[in-house]
Amino acid sequence: MSDVTEITACRAADGAIRLHIGCGTRILPGWVNIDAVPRPGTGAVRMDLAALPYGDGTVDTILAEHVLEHLDFSEESRVWPELARVLRPGGVLTLEVPDFTWVCATFLAARDEWREFYRVGHPDHYAGCGRDLRQRWGILQTMFFGNQNGSGQYHRSAYTEGKLRALAEELGFAAIRVGTVFNKGGQALRAELIR
Numbered sequence: 315m316s317d318v319t320e321i322t323a324c325r326a327a328d329g330a331i332r333l334h335i336g337c338g339t340r341i342l343p344g345w346v347n348i349d350a351v352p353r354p355g356t357g358a359v360r361m362d363l364a365a366l367p368y369g370d371g372t373v374d375t376i377l378a379e380h381v382l383e384h385l386d387f388s389e390e391s392r393v394w395p396e397l398a399r400v401l402r403p404g405g406v407l408t409l410e411v412p413d414f415t416w417v418c419a420t421f422l423a424a425r426d427e428w429r430e431f432y433r434v435g436h437p438d439h440y441a442g443c444g445r446d447l448r449q450r451w452g453i454l455q456t457m458f459f460g461n462q463n464g465s466g467q468y469h470r471s472a473y474t475e476g477k478l479r480a481l482a483e484e485l486g487f488a489a490i491r492v493g494t495v496f497n498k499g500g501q502a503l504r505a506e507l508i509r
């Protein structure tokens with residue numbers, strides 16, 4: 315893992331600064347790929363998302379797919395303003411998070427048939443239910459609590475379209491677009507916030 319000091323000047327060939335936060339194993343060329351978990355040999359770096367080493371309005375774009383729900387309430391209150399601070403006017407924050415309203419509705423409509431304990435390290439970490447959305451205690455419970463199959467793989471907060479719109483307004487974003495996609499076994503909100 316590179317040290318943060320090595321990458322603060324990291325930009326793409328076109329001079330843009332693109333931050334990919336919570337990249338996991340998905341390394342994007344031309345982006346500063348950031349993750350809390352060391353991933354040796356990938357070029358990914360570790361940064362405090364609440365204290366990014368970038369000046370105000372210096373970052374062109376930020377991609378945050380399935381990571382913001384991993385922040386606890388305190389981190390959430392510090393990271394969101396930090397993302398807004400570093401983005402340049404017109405810069406875009408693209409994010410994807412589980413659609414908590416959909417998760418709740420799908421959970422309530424699903425069968426309440428507990429099958430087996432979660433087994434740490436087991437390839438099917440869906441407690442014997444696979445990705446069956448008709449079962450409450452399979453993949454649906456991981457949309458509430460995270461996969462819990464490694465460091466950082468816990469969900470600590472949740473998002474609805476209303477919350478995303480309120481955050482955009484609170485932080486002074488100029489515009490927001492919110493849609494839904496089906497990804498990682500469930501419905502997610504995908505939003506673009508324009509600084």
Ligand SMILES: C[S@@+](CC[C@H](N)C(=O)[O-])C[C@H]1O[C@@H](n2cnc3c(N)ncnc32)[C@H](O)[C@@H]1O
Binds near residue numbers: 349363378
């Ligand atoms: C569910 S994975 C998503 C990975 C990738 N974005 C994707 O969509 O496939 C969440 C990732 O966020 C990372 N993560 C969690 N908390 C983080 C934090 N505070 N700073 C940076 N990365 C974090 C985890 O280590 C994990 O790799």
